[in-house]
Amino acid sequence: NAGVTQTPKFQVLKTGQSMTLQCAQDMNHNSMYWYRQDPGMGLRLIYYSASEGTTDKGEVPNGYNVSRLNKREFSLRLESAAPSQTSVYFCASSRQGVRTGELFFGEGSRLTVL
Amino acid sequence: TQLLEQSPQFLSIQEGENLTVYCNSSSVFSSLQWYRQEPGEGPVLLVTVVTGGEVKKLKRLTFQFGDARKDSSLHITAAQPGDTGLYLCAGTSGGGADGLTFGKGTHLIIQP
Numbered sequence: 001n002a003g004v005t006q007t008p009k010f011q012v013l014k015t016g017q018s019m020t021l022q023c024a025q026d027m028n029h030n031s032m033y034w035y036r037q038d039p040g041m042g043l044r045l046i047y048y049s050a051s052e053g054t055t056d057k058g059e060v061p062n063g064y065n066v067s068r069l070n071k072r073e074f075s076l077r078l079e080s081a082a083p084s085q086t087s088v089y090f091c092a093s094s095r096q097g098v099r100t101g102e103l104f105f106g107e108g109s110r111l112t113v114l
Numbered sequence: 115t116q117l118l119e120q121s122p123q124f125l126s127i128q129e130g131e132n133l134t135v136y137c138n139s140s141s142v143f144s145s146l147q148w149y150r151q152e153p154g155e156g157p158v159l160l161v162t163v164v165t166g167g168e169v170k171k172l173k174r175l176t177f178q179f180g181d182a183r184k185d186s187s188l189h190i191t192a193a194q195p196g197d198t199g200l201y202l203c204a205g206t207s208g209g210g211a212d213g214l215t216f217g218k219g220t221h222l223i224i225q226p
Contacts (some may be wrong), residue, residue: 004156033213041204042218043157058213102147103204103214105156108157 002026006059006091006106013081013113021076021082021109022095023091033058033103034066036087041088049074117141118203118217126223135220137203138185144206145213146179146186151200179188193224 003007004025013019023033033048047057049068063085065077074093078085092103120207127133137146144200146202149157170177174197176189187192190197193225200221204214 023219040218043204043214043216048213079194081185102159102162103149103157105158106127107154107156 001085004091004093004104004106006089006109008109010092010110011112013078013111015082015113017081017113018077018079019081019093019111020078021111022073022087022104023110024073025091025093025104026072027093027104028071029095029104030071031095031096032068033075033091033092033094034064036060036088037108038087042098046089047067062063078111081111083113085112087111087113118205118215120201120217120220122205122220123218124221124223126225127193129194129224129226132189133193133222134187134189135201135222136185136187137204140184141205141207142183144220146183146185147204148177148186148188149200149202149204151219152198155199157202174224193222195224195226198222200225 011090030051035043037043037086044060046060046064047058047066049055052071055066068076088108090108091106094103121136147162148160151157157221161177166183168179174191178187202216202219204216214223
């Protein structure tokens with residue numbers, strides 16, 4: 001099983017450029033999440049989607065937008081990238097939300113903004 | 115914002131030794147999860163604890179949830195090189211917002 005698939009795995013951007021990180025899960029999960037992981041900061045929630053058609057802000061949403069395209073796919077967009085957005089981004093999914101089950105993570109997308 | 119403090123931040127020990135890592139908060143959590151993350155990969159769930167005082171064992175790993183549901187510990191017996199990784203605790207308050215709050219993790223290295 002593929003589980004949670006993220007693309008691209010690596011990306012280098014210049015300040016001000018835009019890009020979209022793609023995420024797809026094949027486990028028929030209802031909830032999907034985007035986290036960023038930075039040294040010394042741990043994993044921080046950017047946005048989540050509790051179910052198809054809904055999205056909500058997490059701890060660090062500024063500078064990002066998301067789209068829950070369908071039940072399988074949840075994308076993260078950087079409209080105007082900044083060096084502070086250099087990070088490793090993880091997409092995750094959960095069957096019915098974290099209060100009732102575990103998170104399944106993708107392998108991560110490493111983004112560098114110059 | 116609920117915070118989870120993990121200690122120690124870094125730990126390097128010899129194969130065969132025992133160790134304990136801690137996850138502490140001033141807030142009450144409805145459940146706590148422990149994940150292990152290896153370089154270049156996403157975190158993978160090890161265990162979920164939901165009841166105050168609960169103890170769960172996973173082979174050589176023993177997880178405990180504090181009676182007040184504010185802290186947790188992970189004890190590894192006879193550590194092996196394959197235990198090397200970043201150990202993350204994560205909690206949910208059961209409130210309106212979804213998403214886990216993660217600690218910063220303990221980097222564990224088991225030397226052969």
